[in-house]
Amino acid sequence: MEGALETRRIENSLDGNTGALNQLRSGTTLVGRYQVQDVIGVGGMGSVYRARDMHFPNVLKLVAVKEMINQAPDPLVRQTIVQNFEREANILVTLNHPSIPKIYDFFTHDERSYLVEEFINGKDLETVLKQSPTPIREEQTILWAIELCDVLMYLHTHQPEPIIFRDIKPSNIMINQMNHVVLVDFGIAKIFKTGQKGTMIGTEGYSPPEQYRGDATLQTDIYALGATMHYLLTHRDPRLEAPFSFKDRPIREINPLVSPELEVIVDTALQYNPEERFPSASDMKAALVALARRTGALTKATSASLTLQEQPITAVWEFALEDEVRSSPSVEGGILFAGAYDNNLYALTAAKGEFIWKYPTEGAITSKPLVDNGVIYFGSEDGKLHAVSTKTGKLIWDYATGAPIRGSARIAEGHIFVGSDDCNLYAINIASYRKSWALSTEGAIRSTPAIQGGLIYFGNEANEFTCADFRGQVKWRFSTKRPNTSSPLVLDGIVYFSSLDGNFYALDAKSGWTIWRFRMGKGSISSPCSVENFVYVGSADTYMYCLDKSSSREIWRFKCDHQVSGSPIVYKDGIYFGAADGAFYCLDYKTGRQRWKYVTHGPITGTPAAANDLVYIGSSDHKIYAFMP
Amino acid sequence: MKTFLDKLFKKPSQAQSTGEMNVQTTPLTEEQLKVVTQEPIPMHPQQYLAGCGQSNGLQRDHNEDALFMMSTVVADGKSDLPFGIFIIADGMGGHIHGEAASQAAARVVAKYLISKVYYKLIDPNPEPMDESLQETVESAIREAQKAVLRYAPGGGTTLTCALTLGDQVTIGHIGDSRAYFVYPDGRTQRITQDHSLVQRMVDLNEITEEEAMSHPNRNVLLRALGQADPVRADIQTHQAPRVGYLLLCSDGLWGSVPDAQIHKIISNAPDPSLACHKLVEAANAAGGPDNISVILVNFLGQ
Structure with a gap:
């Protein structure tokens, strides 16, 4: 018995304008008796209204009026729909159970049919889940599940014919003011006849395999109840996952607070083969009640909190500088190079963190040094690009721009490309130490250019993202709503970057058309990195995201205690990044599970470096750290 | 269940595997070598060469498939950008409904993409896009859903569409029509996942790919x-693919003609239109149990 399919079809056949017009206005009185107060849902077949029963003028008696607008052009289809609606009414009228709404009236008016039911003052479970930031507690889930088993037992033993609900899911379960469950939407859809090709009825994610084949048994409802419990306990919507994939998402892996016993019960309900599930709702109820008795779940409100096992991790070495490190280190030839707010660029041995030399500039260094052919190139807030010998730490040449340089440099075709706060992107010839050209933009350039296929990509603080060729000519320009500080990544013809406007963008590298964008909770200055088909980026909304490059689907997100301004790197099978909460994180790159974290004494804003089995990061606690992955 | 299905459906696979071995040990012909070592032609401007084919099949008296194809180039020296829309829809739910559903879906998606993307492309002074291409394809499919509900209630349809802009292919997909990349080195890479019960059973290791081809469901x-x-x-x-093809097809093709044969036909045909014609012929030669629709796109000058 399910109306969802047929009825939604009707609702959706109205386009946006007429849909709104087709709703009854509040104040409308139906058959001289039911005065419409409000729309309480776009349920089944049209809208569901809260109405007042005017036959009781001295008291406020509220009812739910379910409307079905029948607009199918085909008379046969239209007739079937009415018949189905009547069937729902006829079935409901024979039922009497506290978890099933009472039916008061039924009438048809032109193309609209109405069902007047008991008004359930409460919320449906879908809404409850959406409003809850965390999964539903085990005890609460068990209580509701026991009540659902009760109502299923009632339906399944109905005489003369058992009734199979066929569409158990959170949006069809109301929780009333007394915290009891009420099953709603007893719509009846015709069973889709398989012609050459068939499809299912029910709801993807909640329907068991046999329902797709057109079979519905008592175990169909048991499976859907299991799916509902899985959603309650894990907070993961089964509609968004592949069908029958619950085994891939073990409950206790997502929510360790759930007892192993309850996991077994839900898993049993979710067995692929119907014969391996509970034979009846009463068997499932018995298992739930036994568990509740054994663990006392029904009486005690557990206060167990999730204690994360934090692996103790110590740095292989750490090196203290004279001021904050907000820049990113580079490692080349066994030497680590890092700039600091103390204006110096340091060279340390990568293996042990021993001081080799330092080179002073006249401003803070915030970027990642570029090492090429025995020369380190980096900008400073003194406005200069410095070219320094890796061996001696002595200046070879420098080039002055008109304002601080905060982004990092790139090298290609005998030129250094670097942006400046003076709004120019510079191409500096490394043979002549002279500027070949400067591309003037509207805002400071703090993003590090990406260079690929003869094109240069960079963002700026004036909400632009620019693609230029090697002659300094703009190929295309893309506008965002906020500045673009993040450094782009170009892969397979697509350029990826995050923006302070809260989007992560994937643009066609040749034309600048938006292929996809992913909305984060807040803006981001974190630069993406990629491995396999994943792309990673952090955001001020405190998450590190892992997205699928082709579909833009979120694979996982990892929550930190503060914003993630730092950029991630992938090294071996781990992803490494620091956050403003001071922690340096190592996560499994596929699952996003934390392997370890190390808490420094200041926010981390830079990007890690990795080489020879060590991972390096600088922190605003003035230190540079080296860790074993 | 698996053993049960094995008993029912397992075909003797002896002959087939020997056949494959023969192919492997046969030296490549000059013609084949030319295909494998094919280099992209530095054609300018970049453009698509596309063809399509359709047939009722031999066991159906009417066609419930719909296809749509367009390929354009706008080149003005500063930028050259080929653009294409390729759509296959396979209707279901009986004669009238299935036909109406696939027709409505293909037309509505085409219309939406043309108005949102193509018009922008040929507009001399376009407003910036307010949606990404993926969002546009998603909206187009939502519109198609509305249209099917309105014009073909009770019917349903698969839909596999490709919006190609430059060398990026954005695919929207629902159902069991398919998109493939076909490479000259012999690979036929399926890029869509069937939303079918048997595919799900294959994913769960309940049945094999081979069993899925003949499964009653x-x-x-x-x-x-x-x-x-x-x-x-x-x-x-x-x-x-820099050298290779995008293939879209309904199950009338992939359900009847093995990947290897599809690949061979495409490699040996002089152009995509003839390749599609031969693919349809091959499906009919294999019994033509269902409607067949196929679109083949070659990307030139990347």
Whole structure:
């Protein structure tokens, strides 16, 4: 018995304008008796209204009026729909159970049919889940599940014919003011006849395999109840996952607070083969009640909190500088190079963190040094690009721009490309130490250019993202709503970057058309990195995201205690990044599970470096750290 | 269950594997070598060469498939950008409904993409896009869903569409029509996932790919346009093969003609239109149990 399919079809056949017009206005009185107060849902077949029963003028008696607008052009289809609606009414009228709404009236008016039911003052479970930031507690889930088993037992033993609900899911379960469950939407859809090709009825994610084949048994409802419990306990919507994939998402892996016993019960309900599930709702109820008795779940409100096992991790070495490190280190030839707010660029041995030399500039260094052919190139807030010998730490040449340089440099075709706060992107010839050209933009350039296929990509603080060729000519320009500080990544013809406007963008590298964008909770200055088909980026909304490059689907997100301004790197099978909460994180790159974290004494804003089995990061606690992955 | 199905459906696979071995040990002909070592032609401007084919098949008296294809180039020296829309829809739910569903879906998606993307492309002074290409394809499919519900209530349809811009291919997909990249080195890479019961059973290791081809429930779809709401399409973007093809087809082709044969026909045909013609012929030669629709796109000058 399910109306969802047929009825939604009707609702959706109205386009946006007429849909709104087709709703009854509040104040409308139906058959001289039911005065419409409000729309309480776009349920089944049209809208569901809260109405007042005017036959009781001295008291406020509220009812739910379910409307079905029948607009199918085909008379046969239209007739079937009415018949189905009547069937729902006829079935409901024979039922009497506290978890099933009472039916008061039924009438048809032109193309609209109405069902007047008991008004359930409460919320449906879908809404409850959406409003809850965390999964539903085990005890609460068990209580509701026991009540659902009760109502299923009632339906399944109905005489003369058992009734199979066929569409158990959170949006069809109301929780009333007394915290009891009420099953709603007893719509009846015709069973889709398989012609050459068939499809299912029910709801993807909640329907068991046999329902797709057109079979519905008592175990169909048991499976859907299991799916509902899985959603309650894990907070993961089964509609968004592949069908029958619950085994891939073990409950206790997502929510360790759930007892192993309850996991077994839900898993049993979710067995692929119907014969391996509970034979009846009463068997499932018995298992739930036994568990509740054994663990006392029904009486005690557990206060167990999730204690994360934090692996103790110590740095292989750490090196203290004279001021904050907000820049990113580079490692080349066994030497680590890092700039600091103390204006110096340091060279340390990568293996042990021993001081080799330092080179002073006249401003803070915030970027990642570029090492090429025995020369380190980096900008400073003194406005200069410095070219320094890796061996001696002595200046070879420098080039002055008109304002601080905060982004990092790139090298290609005998030129250094670097942006400046003076709004120019510079191409500096490394043979002549002279500027070949400067591309003037509207805002400071703090993003590090990406260079690929003869094109240069960079963002700026004036909400632009620019693609230029090697002659300094703009190929295309893309506008965002906020500045673009993040450094782009170009892969397979697509350029990826995050923006302070809260989007992560994937643009066609040749034309600048938006292929996809992913909305984060807040803006981001974190630069993406990629491995396999994943792309990673952090955001001020405190998450590190892992997205699928082709579909833009979120694979996982990892929550930190503060914003993630730092950029991630992938090294071996781990992803490494620091956050403003001071922690340096190592996560499994596929699952996003934390392997370890190390808490420094200041926010981390830079990007890690990795080489020879060590991972390096600088922190605003003035230190540079080296860790074993 | 698996052993049961094995008993029922397992075919003797002896002959087939020997056949494959023969192919492997045969030296490549000059013609084949030319194909494998094919280099991209530095054609300018970049453009698509596309063809299509369709047939009722031999066992159906009417066609419930719909296809749409367009390929354009705008080149003005500063930028040259080929653009294409390729759509296949395979209707279901009986004669009238299935036909109406696939027709409505293909037309509505085409119309939406043309108005949102193509018009922008040929506009001399376009407003910036307010949606990404993936969002546009998603919206187009939502519109198609509405149209199917309105014009073909009770019917349903698969929909596999490709919006190609430059060398990026954005695919929207629901149901069991398919998109493939076909490479000259012999690879036929399927890029869509069937939303079918048998595919799900294959994923769960309940049955093998081979068993799925002959499974009695192979026509049962988990998702289709015009069915469960809200509609959820798979959207993905890939870089087009530098040398190779995009193939879209209904199950009338992939259910009848093995991948290797599809690959061979495409490699040996002089152009995509003739390749499609031969693919349809091959499906009919294999019994033509269902309607056949096929679109083949060659990317030139990347």
